[in-house]
Amino acid sequence: MGSVVALAGQIGGAKLADGLRRLRGGQLTVIVNTGDDYETMGLAVSPDIDTMLYTLSGIADPQRGWEPVEETYSFFDMLKRLGGPDRIPLGDRSMAMQLLRAEGLRQERRLTEITLEFCHALGINDARVLPMSDDPVRTQFITEAGDVRYHEYFSDLQCEPVVKGFFYAGADRAGLSEEIINAMYAPDLEAVVICPTNPYHTIRPILEIEGMRELLKSRGVPIIAVTPIVGGNALRGSAGKIMRELGHEVSARSVALEYYQLIDGFVIDHEDEAQVEGIRASGFDVVAAPTFMRTMEDRANLAQAVLDFAATIRAGRAAEAAG
Template identity: 45%
Template structure:
């Protein structure tokens, strides 16, 4: 563990804002370094009801990744999975476009049962993380329903999972909406994590800014807490060499008429961040950024990559905290 990462871990807490696969990889590294001093606030804009069950794709990806239960070959779901339920469902004509493995199904069934019994999603997720022996705290962005929808050119408004999974991101995107955001509330746990006097850094993971981080920021109060934070807020860019490492980030940016560059990512987050970490392949772009920036190898292929990037981003946050550089006036 690097000295800055150790210092942050010993002296205070760190919050990570996270979506699914790409963000979960960095959250894994941060959790490995910080343990119980890390809180991961996860996007729930992707949540939806399917086959009568409440599905939380990003939360489940984070739970599986941080507990080493993730299916690394597929990039989603649980490892050592079987598919008897889906085969049986197909035999009776059920919807098969969203795959639910037999092991994965247990999480959805129990979450749905508890929510219908009146439990908060926050309490359920915290309990799942405890049972999976995850040392860090995992929190949904809100217990209220915020649902991401994609306005497409030819197919109208599509719920996110219909666009992302069933249509495989093929329709042209004209707008992204977050239904229910105006009336949603952040939980007391999210507010406490972001306003803690012990907060030393907020890390925006390299998740899709438009589909994974923006829904989270749309919950009233969260953006203001970031703007008011005395600790550095550092984002890791999901762009490497003009392309997104995972998912439809670059495609959506192109369709919205937004250049797929690190400068665009910096401008998108604007005054909410104090620093941006970009890939070493894009080092020449640093002078074009309107925020303090540093470079690292941001592509995470192995667990060592995840932990190394976590060390680097914590060290960058520590530098910003010590020098005051990048802190918003």
């Protein structure tokens, strides 16, 4: 069995990464969006890395997957009492990574190093979690209420303003880490998986890193994306709303088109099986699978479907080359 590189962020991304880890223990590298990272009161918050690490280490809260289970808010209660910033709740346990990360960055350590140390400390020994870059990239939501960051849009603005577009400040100057290049050049690489999550502000920032698209394409292994949209609804989050506001149809097909000229295969939900032919007509290979991940088993099942799909594409290519 070969190695796999996954592009991920948010809870859907973390869940599929967890499924892939279960099937490809020790051979999984996850490249995580850091475009939503921000600093507050000397803390370095990396929402997608934190969600990934809690999920892969098995300590994510089952309902609130972006924080560790049994999170407490003693710090935040006192902070509010003292008149400190009270918009975004800071959990006591969550602050440990945020504070240690900030301390590491102040000491000019690379985010990749810091993240790999967290993996090790949390007992994540069968997957490598890598930030998409060691350089800062800051995704901006261009909205009717002005340009805002992810945490401002979601927490302060409650996802209300109409989104007109995005830009990824710093992406064109951000470098690819040695660890990402090594993972992509692993001799046994068999697939690149784009996890089911928001294409605009979770996957796109990763793809915008200078040289990333070329690197992903360069190895010629199948690149498979999984839809975060089922039956016209985003499984979680605000992807549906944003798609509508950007003028797109809310559908798996719209997500697939975001990855046009990049992916080789697209996974939709069984519920949308009727769309298979339509999406295939856009130039993608398409399969349907159960994309809801309620249980741990669901995660592994979806991962298996994705890897099987990649194997089929590889086999087809091999047959073509042989024929």
